[in-house]
Structures are given as C-alpha cells and as structure tokens.
Amino acid sequence: MDVFKVAAFAVSGVLLALLLRQTKPEYSVFISMAVCICIFLYLLNRMQAVFGYLDQLRAQVPVDGIYLDTILKMLGITYITQFASDLCKDAGYSAISSQIELFARVSILFLSFPVLLALVETIGEVL
Numbered sequence: 001m002d003v004f005k006v007a008a009f010a011v012s013g014v015l016l017a018l019l020l021r022q023t024k025p026e027y028s029v030f031i032s033m034a035v036c037i038c039i040f041l042y043l044l045n046r047m048q049a050v051f052g053y054l055d056q057l058r059a060q061v062p063v064d065g066i067y068l069d070t071i072l073k074m075l076g077i078t079y080i081t082q083f084a085s086d087l088c089k090d091a092g093y094s095a096i097s098s099q100i101e102l103f104a105r106v107s108i109l110f111l112s113f114p115v116l117l118a119l120v121e122t123i124g125e126v127l
Contacts, residue, residue: 002046006039029091036090040083070115074108 013035021028054068081104088097 006042010035010039032090033087036083036087043079067115067118070111074111077104077107077111080104 013031017028017031017035020031054072058068081100085097085100088094088100
C-alpha cells in the first residue's frame with residue numbers, strides 16, 4: 001500500500017530531522033523540505049490516473065470541459081499552496097506563508113468568475 005510507504009518515509013524523515021536538530025538545526029529544515037518535495041513529486045506521478053478518470057468523465061457526462069478544467073486548476077492551486085505554505089511555516093516564515101495563502105485565495109476567486117457568470121446566465125434563462 002502506497003499510504004504506508006509514504007507514511008514510513010515521512011516518519012523516517014521526521015526522525016532524521018529531529019536527530020539533526022540537536023547538532024545541525026539548519027540541516028533539519030533541509031531534510032524536512034526534501035521529504036516534503038519527494039512526497040509531492042510522488043503524488044504528481046500518481047495524478048496521471050486522476051487525469052485518465054477525468055477524461056472518462058468528460059466523455060460520459062455532457063458537461064462543458066471548461067468547468068472541469070477550472071475545478072482541476074483550483075484543486076492544483078490549493079495543493080501547491082498548501083505545500084508551499086507548510087514549507088514556509090516549517091522554516092519559520094509564517095508571514096510569507098500567509099501571503100502565499102492570500103494569493104491562492106485571490107487566484108481561485110478569479111478562476112471562479114466564469115463559472116459564476118455561467119450560473120447566473122443559466123438562472124436568467126430559466127426565469
């Protein structure tokens with residue numbers, strides 16, 4: 001099971017970072033970042049299956065593809081933002097972390113406007 005592998009890798013990285021924190025605290029942060037990046041890259045490889053399922057969904061459901069693309073972009077923004085924000089918090093830069101999260105919220109807001117406009121148009125046509 002991949003979850004157990006990732007969890008074991010993460011716990012091993014944390015234990016190594018804790019051991020290094022006593023002697024070389026700067027290396028502890030680098031170990032933490034390296035573990036996070038490795039897990040994130042592993043996750044990206046697994047996303048190929050998700051894209052395949054989305055293609056099947058597009059073929060079976062008569063929904064405009066732009067809506068699924070928008071949802072995918074929003075999902076990507078949230079994952080990347082959470083990853084970067086947590087890395088910044090872990091390194092002790094919570095102000096930068098907050099700015100990353102704010103930028104992501106505004107980006108998602110901009111992405112949602114076309115969907116919101118389409119919803120308003122649909123409601124207008126029904127009424």
